[in-house]
Amino acid sequence: MLKTPSLFTPLEMRGLRLRNRIGVSPMCMYACAPDGLATPWHLVHLGARAAGGAGLVVAEATSVAPEARISLADLGLWSPAHAQALKPVAAFIEAQGAVAGVQLAHAGRKGSTQVPWVGRRSVPPSEGGWSVRAPSALPFGPHGAPPQTMTAEDIARAIFQFAQAARHAVAAGFRYIELHLAHGYLAHQFMSPLTNQRVDDWGGGFDNRVRFSREVARAVRAALPDEVALAARLSVSDWLDGGWEPGDAFRLGRLLREDGVDLVVCSSGAIAPGSAPPGGPGAQLPYAARMRSETGVRAGAVGAITEPAQAEALIADGGADVVFLARAMLRNPNWSLHAAQALGAQAPWPLPYARAVGG
Ligand SMILES: Cc1cc2nc3c(=O)[nH]c(=O)nc-3n(C[C@H](O)[C@H](O)[C@H](O)COP(=O)(O)O)c2cc1C
Numbered sequence: 001m002l003k004t005p006s007l008f009t010p011l012e013m014r015g016l017r018l019r020n021r022i023g024v025s026p027m028c029m030y031a032c033a034p035d036g037l038a039t040p041w042h043l044v045h046l047g048a049r050a051a052g053g054a055g056l057v058v059a060e061a062t063s064v065a066p067e068a069r070i071s072l073a074d075l076g077l078w079s080p081a082h083a084q085a086l087k088p089v090a091a092f093i094e095a096q097g098a099v100a101g102v103q104l105a106h107a108g109r110k111g112s113t114q115v116p117w118v119g120r121r122s123v124p125p126s127e128g129g130w131s132v133r134a135p136s137a138l139p140f141g142p143h144g145a146p147p148q149t150m151t152a153e154d155i156a157r158a159i160f161q162f163a164q165a166a167r168h169a170v171a172a173g174f175r176y177i178e179l180h181l182a183h184g185y186l187a188h189q190f191m192s193p194l195t196n197q198r199v200d201d202w203g204g205g206f207d208n209r210v211r212f213s214r215e216v217a218r219a220v221r222a223a224l225p226d227e228v229a230l231a232a233r234l235s236v237s238d239w240l241d242g243g244w245e246p247g248d249a250f251r252l253g254r255l256l257r258e259d260g261v262d263l264v265v266c267s268s269g270a271i272a273p274g275s276a277p278p279g280g281p282g283a284q285l286p287y288a289a290r291m292r293s294e295t296g297v298r299a300g301a302v303g304a305i306t307e308p309a310q311a312e313a314l315i316a317d318g319g320a321d322v323v324f325l326a327r328a329m330l331r332n333p334n335w336s337l338h339a340a341q342a343l344g345a346q347a348p349w350p351l352p353y354a355r356a357v358g359g
Helices: 040-051 080-095 152-172 186-191 211-223 246-258 286-295 308-316 327-331 335-343 351-356
Strands: 011-013 016-018 022-024 056-063 099-105 176-181 229-235 263-267 298-302 322-325
Touching: 022 040, 022 335, 040 056, 040 080, 056 080, 056 152, 056 176, 080 099, 080 152, 099 152, 152 176, 152 211, 176 186, 176 211, 186 211, 211 229, 211 246, 229 246, 246 263, 246 286, 263 286, 263 322, 286 298, 308 322, 308 335, 322 327, 327 335
Parallel strands: 022 056, 022 322, 056 099, 099 176, 176 229, 229 263, 263 298, 298 322
Antiparallel strands: 011 016
């Protein structure tokens, strides 16, 4: 009997049992009408990757409020109607044997833009956009909308909105809730000295800059049933002088673990124009191993994972607990089933597709 490849070893986390260590990384689809309700696109896109054998399928950055969106086409979870629209999506993912997850997000100063294929131009309120708010009144680059500084009430409201959205996510049937604390969105704007110039309790030293993320994590954890897993995605580095650094991220990882976070996904960059891993996202892969070893929290690795052997090595060598794939999953929804074949693991194709394999 051959040993099961590490990539296909189940992972237990609270009430979850992932059938393998392969996660579909959250990816904005910009496929909603301006109301933020899920459409058939979400069912087909996420459902195909669940049928394609992934252990965990995470729906895109999903806005906790209308003013939390990146664009008018973003998915939302700010009302029971949004949960209702996502219910069939989560149910289908789970029916395929995958765990249904969703990433909760607030864009802060990176909100009110066109969808990327139109050009990311900021959309003024006169054209259906909104006036963006952020920790400090600093725009994202020369073409970003000028944000208003968030008041203490704005901050409290945003924390409450994350907790409310988490309740809606559970009502929709999601069992893995990921907080988007990365990629230059609102929580990251609080963390990075490049975007936070506040002099109150929410800015200044490290403890004040991470306060927003920690308060969100605690509020969401308190809103979730015990068996639902809570994850957080961090940009481990800004890759810019004077910015947020890996040492800060590991320190925060330890605190988030105390706050009830079960897994930290290690991404990087996107706090400002030019904030990106040198040579592409593969450069951030080693951070997951360090997050695990330095904090004891489970870690997810993401960035240029394309080959089954590469994913297997990351899990087998302690580089990560879960690997997340984005673009490779767009290219091939059945990536996980092909990886099982390549590594000699048992992972049956869905019965209606059985004739695709074995001649
Ligand atoms: C189309 C697309 C949409 C994305 N949307 C999100 C998102 O909603 N949330 C997020 O955290 N990352 C998002 N990302 C980043 C990916 O999740 C991932 O971190 C990045 O693409 C690197 O992984 P890869 O090399 O496997 O593509 C997106 C990436 C792509 C390609």
